[in-house]
Amino acid sequence: MNVYLFAVVVILWYMLYRYRRRRVYELAALIPTAPEKIPYVGALQHSYNIMNNIIDLIHKYTDFAQNNGGFVKIWVGPMLYVGITNPEDVEFILKNCLEKADIVKLIRSIVGNAGIFAPVSIWTRRRKLLIPAFSPKIINSFMNILINQSEELAKQLSRHKKVGTGRFEAWSFISAYTLGSVCETALGIRINYVQNPDNKFLKAATNLFALMADRIFQVWLWPDVIYNCSSKSTEFYENLKTVYDLTDEIIQTKKEELKDEDIQLDSDSVIFGQSPKKVRCFLEHLILLSKNSGGFTDVELREEVITFLLAGTDTSSVAICNTLTLLAKYPKEQEKVYQEIVEVLGELDRPLEKDDLKEFKYLERVIKESLRLFPPAPLLIRKVTEETSMPTGVTLPADTGIIVSVWGISRDKKHWGPDADCFNPDRFLPDRKTGLFIPFSSGPRNCVGYQYALLSVKMALVGVLRRYKVVGQEEEGPAPKIDTKFTIMMKAKDNYQIALEAR
Template sequence: MILATLSYIWSFLRLGMSRYTLALGIVALTLYVLQWVRVRRYEQSLFERLGIPYIKPHLIHGSLHTMRGKTLATDILTEWLEKYGDVFGYYIGSKPNIVIKDLELIRQVLVKDFNNFSNRPKLIIEALPVIHCIVGLRDQRWKDVRSVLTPTFSMAKMKLMIGIMNERVDELLGIVSDHNAKEKPLEWYGLFQGLTLDVICECVLAMKRHCQRDQNDDMFFAATRYFLKHAMNPAIHLAIYFDIFAKLFTFISNQLAFSGRMTNMIVSHLKTVLEIRRKDSSKKYIDVLQLMLEAAESQLEPDTKDSVSKSDVKVPNGTNATHEHQSHTSQKSAREGIKKKNLTDDEIIANAWVFLLAGFETSANSLTSTAYLLACYPDIQEKLYQELCEHVEDGYEHMTYETVHKLNYLDQVFAESLRILPPVVTFISRDTNADFQLGKYFIPNDTNILIPVWQIHHDPKLWPEPEKFDPERFSPETKTSETRHPMSYIPFGAGPRGCPGVRFAQLEAKVAIARLLRTHRLETCEQTPIPLTFEMPTVTHIPAKPVILKAIRRE
């Protein structure tokens, strides 16, 4: 009887405790949610407090809810600019972003006051290997790594790469000839993706692929395409909206080594290559990976000369202990400074990896756009062909660096192609390092600034008849007679944080277009999409439909 009574009392207390705990939990959760909403709404009232026009945000999505669906981000930005003017704010989750189209303010951000805007926006997920590349690095470490990487893309280094580019274009022309024999038009975007991936693999990643011919079977080509197509996924959106998920996914990615198939393939391969090359340094390789390796290790001598004077290096006999200790400390500090400037293996691998991501789709876009526009404007294509005939002899196949740089009209064609169809449209952005007065606008610390490249390149005030393909906009005569604002044309960004691989990308594209047009005439056909339509899985415009063109062999 007593035991039954005690059991009943215990059951009653346990039930009561459970209900009490549940009630307490509900109250705590409610208070947390209310506090979260209060903080979120305060963060999303920043632009209202500053008096900057802004898009009214959704509690969770910020302003991204207006970008969802089939509408391109560039179309939304165009609508916003028309409604709110050249400077306005919007939110990604709770993160404040400011769009600036005013060219003088853009120059201030990218060039004049660069030290206040030297960083790109913080990574949503601080995952490997991107945290070690120049996209993810910030402040002084970015400057150190950039100073090591910049010489890798010098004119002298690019002359070493052009042979590989020519060989990959040989393969491209072989595919074009095969289709000619079968009287079949070609899908050019996929073909140019294969070309750019082949070039990057051999010039940067020290691997030889045949993605142009084996697109359906090449695992690496498929993995790269998949990575870029699904880079913005539900996990990324969760991380954008909620900080706790950003931290969780960072932990999963880095601590549990959970990366995509393409990333794992590259990292594993590059670690092996670096190990092999260090074991046998006598063999010379002509690729960006080797140049990064040499550039990183060659920093030792110049930095030593700059950091340590002769008196610090060599201490005379009879020097007192204090002087000797100071000298030793100075040498130690110099060595530590040198170590910080050299690239680590993680940074070499990360920058090779990001070079693939930055160059694969953008270069394919540039080539596809140029080929498409030339097919649609046969008079411009013919003028370019005449220039090629003047500078490239019959039967002369491979292009030299010097020949490419004689082709002035090709320069104009390519520049106008990048104006009318810029490959990257929402990537030129900066993060404020501190509170800053930008013109009449107060920009708080930790605010992202976005430069709307597409809208600048299609502004009729800057570019009359902006939809018209007109290479004469970039002729020497036009440049002499017109005063054009330097920020009115920024396909590769501007200032110290502009694209470091621009010379490589332009050389690859010009070699491909020059050699293709020297032997073939591009024409539209019934399957050609006119006009081109786009989609934006990431920060680039990519063709929404296959870009079909005919390539007719020139007699």
């Protein structure tokens, strides 16, 4: 009797659940269904293969969407996600739908409510506090530091005998450069990670991203109560502690230095000390601002610092490594970059100066083309909080997750031309019309540090390419291939195996 009663209750509950969500199912029925369904639990037996073939998966769903009005429906159990590829719809979403989808909650287990992942109610206040810290005036003040870091990167490659000795994994050296640059420019701490690329923090950060990507594709591990009982949670929290320890050390050191510093705001809300020493970095700005009401708490400082350490390190590292890999595949394009460096610097042993950077026009186009073909973050995730009509006419039900395929949009032949899959830096010439270019997102929630990231990427490439030729297997055709895996960022499976030869 009890079994029958239980069955009746379950059936009635399910009927009520479906009835309350009838509008969701009504609107979802009008959106094309993905070629493969993603079930709620258990059936993702091949999550590892999905992670390691993310390009194929994204390509498949993107092609399907582009052939079906720019939309594709994906059910993850009861949760509805819609992939969109039409540029007009994408721009609308990125401008008007600022809430992040529920899946982002998993990443918050690493960074908390940092601005990049925070709910809109928290993000609005934090964004206002963050923007002045990334003003062009402050970013330009970092130029000499980045020049020195890029010079150190080139020297350490030689000292570690990576020049003229065959292939090696470039990832550890490049990520050490970006982390060292972030620590010094954004946090005011000089830690020369380039001299020790096998450091604990870099390994912990890499492991955290890999573990989080693994969890994303294993839906049954989404609930914390289940994940915390799994063997992977132990490894996750051990790596998280390593990241937290460095972050806390940096914050406390800087707070001690600034404990007697008063603050004064200029017209751009940039903080300057009343003493002759001006605020030098992103973290100092946030700490001093936090002395007044409305600033950051210690927990919020940690969240923002961790986000910048992790995101600032990985995105720039991927962009640098992808660009070096592409230049190895296309030596003629690499030679053009080198000749431009020679023309700008005159003598290759002349120290790089601030005014030199704006002259590297071709290198800038190469970087943009690298970001277009291989965006570090291949997907952007948003959520519509209420029923929303898209510019192209499709209506999305409330609480629908939105997946924007940066990879797919960047290779859309309708907007980038029939050679969209090909490596052609000149498509970014000033007089050329391009498709939607969003490697750093777009709209109010775009990457607040994108100008810093581009500067860091350009510095590193000049530092390496002025001294070394990148050697690798040349690509047979104009469409380059990099075998990638998904670890939140999209990185090469071989950790960027390249070879360097002295010029």
